[in-house]
Amino acid sequence: MEKVQFTEERETMLGTLYGRALDARRSDPVLGDTAADEAVRRIDYDFARLGVNQDTAMSVVSRARAMDELACAWLAEHPDAVVLHLGCGMDTRVFRLDPPPTVHWFDVDYPDVIALRERLYPQRPGYSTIGSSVTDFTWLERIPAEHPALIVAEGLTMYLTPADGAELMRRLVGRFPSGLLVCDFFSTLGIRAQLLNPVVRRANAKLHWGIDDPHELERYGLHLVSCLDATDWAAGDVVARLPVASRLALRASALIPALRRMGRIGEWRF
């Protein structure tokens, strides 16, 4: 067993990992990330602590699935791409998407998070990890600059300050000839309501960067392609797995734009 002692934003990745593990234990999983379940079973940590349960796990896995689909579609057209998976935590996206070895995939997170990944997950051709804050920009010099880049950041932007987020976007866009950014983000209301999020509250993490309009990122050289509200990505088959009370709450929040847009997923080309 791997004993871990993460706090604040690093600890939140154990909540999303647990959400994917709980989904994998269902007879009708949405994402079916069995590697997440295996990792949870090898980590000595009280996973109940962050308040993630079978219901809230559905929002974790539906977000992950929606982002997997966007990433997969772009990668199918760009087999020579580099992938930057920022704030990767313990996410096994590289195993779920299983890109060909012509794709060079970099998982980036703080050094202690990457150290845990390296103890629990196998190596694979075309795969590297980088232990660094995404805002210590020297890590970017290690990425080959001549390929199109897929940048995926799930559950990361809200932990950055607006100034760090803006600088990160500028540097990413400036580094590569072209690419796609896929990330989720919170509105400023989502940032103000952060204490309603049990994982954030219990990990004592702080959220900073709220984005009310995805076009805001266009000032960094990105062009918005599409944007999904939280109630869009948690649609259909996922809703059917929720208890009636959660289904009604989701339907009600879908009617109120400010609630529906508290959490969104965007894709931008550059």
Ligand SMILES: C[S@@+](CC[C@H](N)C(=O)[O-])C[C@H]1O[C@@H](n2cnc3c(N)ncnc32)[C@H](O)[C@@H]1O
């Ligand atoms: C909510 S978790 C999401 C983890 C993973 N993407 C997932 O979906 O399971 C937030 C992650 O962002 C990472 N993170 C936050 N700020 C960071 C920074 N400045 N540099 C690198 N990683 C950061 C944390 O360490 C953590 O792994």
